[in-house]
Amino acid sequence: MADFKVELADTPEKMSRGLMYRTTLPMDQGMLFVMAPPRIATFWMHNTFVPLDMIFIRLNGEIESIVTREDTLSQERTRSQKPVAYVLEINAGQSAALGIKPGHFIRLQSGRGAGGGS
Structure with missing residues (x-):
């Protein structure tokens, strides 16, 4: 089990x-993107200086996939394989270090952030 304090990206601007x-x-921090309605999510590293793990999460909280992006400032796009409701961005390599994998579930708690684990 891992806990993250997250900033919400829940508006088009954010x-x-x-x-x-x-x-x-x-x-212990990250950013949680809210996809409403769930959809194929597309991300890039444009103007992003921190290497990231992008954790693609289904509406039921199940991790659909995880992509590690160490190519900061890249224009290359990363897409979820299926529609997702959330994308959690944390430091690159943290998912592997914590044992967070596709098929695990994320629990979202208002005021406390997102917790990940098996």
Whole structure:
């Protein structure tokens, strides 16, 4: 079990900016993108200086896939394989270090952030 304090990206403006221009991301923090309605999510590393794990999450909280992006500032796009309701961005490699994998479930708690684990 891992706990993260997350910033919500739940408006078009917040989703567009994401974690751009940040030079650090504390290990216990991340950004949670809310896809309403659930859809194929597309992300890139444009103006993003921090390597990231992108965790694609279904509406029921199940992790659909995880993509590690260490290619900061890249224009290459990453897409979810299926429609997702959320995307959690955390520091690159953190998913593997914590044992977070596709098929695990994420629990969202208002005021406390997102917790990930098996």
